[in-house]
Amino acid sequence: MNKMATKIIYFTVNGRPEQAEFSVNCSSQDVKDLFRSAAEAGPHDILKLYNRKGNIINISSNLEPNNPNSCYKLEVVASGCNSEPLGVELAGALGFDLSSMEKRLQCLEKKILIEAGNTPAVIYEMKKQVDLFREKLESVEHLSWLGLFKDLSESTHKPSPFYHKRALHKTKDECEHVREKFLQMSCLEVSEEVRQYLKTPTFDNWQWEDAEIMVLLQVMYTDLDFIATYNIETEVLQQFLFEVYRRYNNIPFHNFKHCFCVTQMMYGLMWLTDLRRKMDSTDLLIMLTSAVCHDLDHTGYNNAYQINARTELALRYNDISPLENHHCAVAFEILEKKESNIFKNVTLDQYKRIREGIIKCILATDMTRHNEILSKFKSILSLFDFDNKEHKDVLMMILIKVSDISNEARPMEVAEPWLDCLLQEFYNQSDIEKLEGLPVTPFMDRDKITKPSSQTGFIRFVLLPLFIELANLFPCLEQQIVDPVRKALDYYTEMEKALAREKQDRAPCENAVKIKDIPVAQSTTDKRQSSGLDASKPDTQ
Numbered sequence: 001m002n003k004m005a006t007k008i009i010y011f012t013v014n015g016r017p018e019q020a021e022f023s024v025n026c027s028s029q030d031v032k033d034l035f036r037s038a039a040e041a042g043p044h045d046i047l048k049l050y051n052r053k054g055n056i057i058n059i060s061s062n063l064e065p066n067n068p069n070s071c072y073k074l075e076v077v078a079s080g081c082n083s084e085p086l087g088v089e090l091a092g093a094l095g096f097d098l099s100s101m102e103k104r105l106q107c108l109e110k111k112i113l114i115e116a117g118n119t120p121a122v123i124y125e126m127k128k129q130v131d132l133f134r135e136k137l138e139s140v141e142h143l144s145w146l147g148l149f150k151d152l153s154e155s156t157h158k159p160s161p162f163y164h165k166r167a168l169h170k171t172k173d174e175c176e177h178v179r180e181k182f183l184q185m186s187c188l189e190v191s192e193e194v195r196q197y198l199k200t201p202t203f204d205n206w207q208w209e210d211a212e213i214m215v216l217l218q219v220m221y222t223d224l225d226f227i228a229t230y231n232i233e234t235e236v237l238q239q240f241l242f243e244v245y246r247r248y249n250n251i252p253f254h255n256f257k258h259c260f261c262v263t264q265m266m267y268g269l270m271w272l273t274d275l276r277r278k279m280d281s282t283d284l285l286i287m288l289t290s291a292v293c294h295d296l297d298h299t300g301y302n303n304a305y306q307i308n309a310r311t312e313l314a315l316r317y318n319d320i321s322p323l324e325n326h327h328c329a330v331a332f333e334i335l336e337k338k339e340s341n342i343f344k345n346v347t348l349d350q351y352k353r354i355r356e357g358i359i360k361c362i363l364a365t366d367m368t369r370h371n372e373i374l375s376k377f378k379s380i381l382s383l384f385d386f387d388n389k390e391h392k393d394v395l396m397m398i399l400i401k402v403s404d405i406s407n408e409a410r411p412m413e414v415a416e417p418w419l420d421c422l423l424q425e426f427y428n429q430s431d432i433e434k435l436e437g438l439p440v441t442p443f444m445d446r447d448k449i450t451k452p453s454s455q456t457g458f459i460r461f462v463l464l465p466l467f468i469e470l471a472n473l474f475p476c477l478e479q480q481i482v483d484p485v486r487k488a489l490d491y492y493t494e495m496e497k498a499l500a501r502e503k504q505d506r507a508p509c510e511n512a513v514k515i516k517d518i519p520v521a522q523s524t525t526d527k528r529q530s531s532g533l534d535a536s537k538p539d540t541q
């Protein structure tokens, strides 16, 4: 077989690591096109590729292969859309850009398919990005003048043939497949070793697929004795877990695996703090079920977006915790059906208490209430009384809040991929906010936020103050969850310093580029300042 020789180029674009694979005899134009697509650059944008020393290198087929440690950096040093206001020119450029990009990618894919036999991940990823971009443009009504808008409420919308993309909601086939697997697996006995591991904050969710996760959730209900205490029928619990699985969406962060992690941390905290001896079983049932349901049907856009975009949810709930109200309403929609009502055998009074508890816990996960809830907890901490209902209510809210934002308390190899997922969802929201002309949520802005900058502030000002207060009530948590969070803070502080050093080292070279190479009319904001253009002019991107 004649296998074509290829070379691999490692590079970063907007801080995001990428790798490209070229056949050794592809043309320079192919290489340029590929980098242009990776940078999401238009045909008139200027791209520069830097090596580790900060020197500019030529983007051509002669590009030296490198390795992840000698990664190149790709930058759009000037983009061609700030000299004109938004208008026909941009529309033309975008329209042309998109279809030509799609065509070029298709050609490239075809070529590589013939040569390599399969579509490399980098091409697949680029196709996904191009399609996502088209989808964004198509979904924004007031950008309809671009000629791309599609009214999704009409059934005429067909999925793009360009690549097979996953819809927000799970498909019937997807669900049925997982349900079958889950039911098959649930007959198997889960080992004692796994049952013990499940009680620890070091549990690695990434090793388990969704059907297995459903079995693990079933184990939690069993091992906390809920099945026996509340007379929960196995089929009803399984149908409940299936409905829950079905109503978490295909989004990067607020998905079924996040539901599991939050629930598993809650479960772990219950065992670590020996909570079964301190609170009654119904409180534990409320907390575990709240964790399971707390982000049901999240669409990947937070409350600020819901309110600013005046979504259906914001209108329905009058801007008051629209998401959390919705998660809770979906939970009770599931519980209203008798086939999935795990509380169907409890008394009316018990049901009322459980419903009130779940509502309280899920609504407490709205982060805009963080200070309010933490202050309340601090004020009762010195005289905390496990027999006082009000004290217990606040503790339940604190426990779900801690579980909800506990990724950084987990081992680094578990936590770090979660941060990538979170930033993917954040960046997606801010991209849409920019497209729709809505206020851009600052901590989601891909132009401002990096992995370390996102974590250092969050850990210092949100996570640690919360976790430390909980550890004041349960000192064993100091070692179990506070220490790992402190380590994560050190890790991201170091990463932040390294990035700052790298930026400083590159600065003189970047200045040289600005002065020598950038056409004045095509500069971006900061370059505009250095070239004397009006920096106050709003950015049109």
Ligand code: 5GP
Pocket (backbone or CB within 6 Å): 254, 294, 295, 302, 365, 367, 404, 405, 406, 407, 408, 419, 422, 454, 455, 458
């Ligand atoms: P949730 O939306 O999951 O119910 O509430 C938790 C919110 O806290 C997330 O949406 C996100 O805004 C924030 N959050 C949780 N974990 C992290 C983290 O590790 N880093 C940052 N920067 N924010 C987080």
Ligand code: MN
Pocket (backbone or CB within 6 Å): 258, 262, 294, 295, 365, 404
């Ligand atoms: Mn959550």
